[in-house]
Amino acid sequence: MEHQVDTAADASISTSPIALPPLPHMSYAKPFPDISKIEVFNGNNFIRWQERVFSILDVHGVAFALTEVEPIDNKLRDQWIHTNKVCRHTIISTLSNELFDVYCLYKEAKQIWDSMTAKYTAKDVGRQKFVIGNYYRWEMSDDKEIKTQINKYHKLVKDLKAENINLQEEFLAGLLIKKLPESWNNYKQQLKHKDKQLSLADLIVHIIIEDKTRKEIKNRYYNKKNLITNPRLLTPPSKRKALALFVENQANIVANVKEWVVDSGAIRHICANKNAFSSYMPVGEGEKIIYLDDSRTAQVLGKGKVLLKLTFGKTLVLNDVLHVPNIRANLVSVALLGKVGVKVSFKSDKIVMTKNNVFVKKGYCNQ
Missing domain, CATH: 2.40.70 (Cathepsin D, subunit A; domain 1)
Incomplete structure (x- = not known):
């Protein structure tokens, strides 16, 4: 008899639902953008810095906080608050200490964005004029190494791109030909009459090979008496x-x-x-x-x-x-x-x- 009572009790226990404690409420916040590859802005090259910051915020889908004010609708307001925090954090975290002290007082990302755009865009216009002037005034000469001058030309083109000034490849190659020294006039004429214009990269390789050939010919002149040389070089x-x-x-x-x-x-x-x-x-x-x-x-x-x-x-x-x-x-x-x-x-x-x-x-x- 006792055995039956125990069995009934076990059956009663196995059919009763077990009450589990409620799970704690967890918030899955989106991670902030990785800004490790964005160069700290110290007042120079604003357009480049601005484009990089906007691009990374746009990828994360929060760039609208840079242009939109806080909405009145409560449903939209919660989303705007989060995106504003992300944008503000991204901006002030990529500023130098001096600029951080200035813009950390702003609570909205749009305020920081608009203020910096108004200030540094005007400054960049003057910077752009300076960079363009350097590019057009630069000339090549015979008394300097061709490779050194090619590197300088690369730097000038890089400065233009940093100011968001992008010139066509054909234009950059054509201007480099024009900048070659006067002693290269025959070479320049040969390039101008080519059926297919060289790209900038191919042109630079072509120029370096030509320069190397010219140096080898000059060296052979000094080492071989029977080389045809400058008809007036032997006498001052x-x-x-x-x-x-x-x-x-x-x-x-x-x-x-x-x-x-x-x-x-x-x-x-x-x-x-x-x-x-x-x-x-x-x-x-x-x-x-x-x-x-x-x-x-x-x-x-x-x-x-x-x-x-x-x-x-x-x-x-x-x-x-x-x-x-x-x-x-x-x-x-x-x-x-x-x-x-x-x-x-x-x-x-x-x-x-x-x-x-x-x-x-x-x-x-x-x-």
Whole structure:
């Protein structure tokens, strides 16, 4: 009997519901935005700082508190209070200590945002003018390393972007070409006539390669005697003598450059007009170049023999003359004349040419 009573009691206990204590109320607050990558604003580059702050608040869906005042509707008011706290915290947490002391007194994010926009936007206008002025006034020169000047150009472009001034890639590349030194004029003309314009990144690589090539050519000049070099580099301009030769029917012989100059600093004969050659042999493209006084390079298209008919019926034969179309004056090398027995004497302001003690030509110094 006792066994039955116990069973009934157990059944009664197992069917009764168990009352659990109520769970405590928990609030799942949204985390504040991660501002670790936003640079602290100290009064400079406001537009950049403003864009970064707005972007991160917009991603979190709370940016409307920067432009909207506290709503009257209680349902909307609770949401606005939370978003205002997030925006205000984000703004003042990315300010320098000096600016924090100023704007921490504001309780609404919109007030801080509007106040800073009014103050620093006007300031940035002056900053933008300064940055734009630096960009357009900057020029490249031959006395500085090309890589150093390219880095400077990168910095100027970066300053423009920091002020929210974004220029088209084609414009940036075109202006860099224009900024190249005067000695790069031939190179600039080649780039302008390309069918496809290079991007800024490709153009910079192209310029650096060109600069490296130019340096290698200059180094080969100093290391190899047979390299075609600056025709006037061996003699300082202050000690150089030159003689303008008067040639019969000169205008018919030389179409582009009408003056032949005997130059004591030239180590090669050079002629600008192909028609002046009595015999001619083309030179492969890019095979030979010369360096000019102003650091420019000029292409040698060929070489051959030139016969100069002097006054008094005499003829001066020049062998192994280089054909350089863009030379400013046809050059006769004193050094090469000496090798064939023609002696050039400089007396006061006169220059006398003789061969085997026989008079050949006389002229006057023009330098």
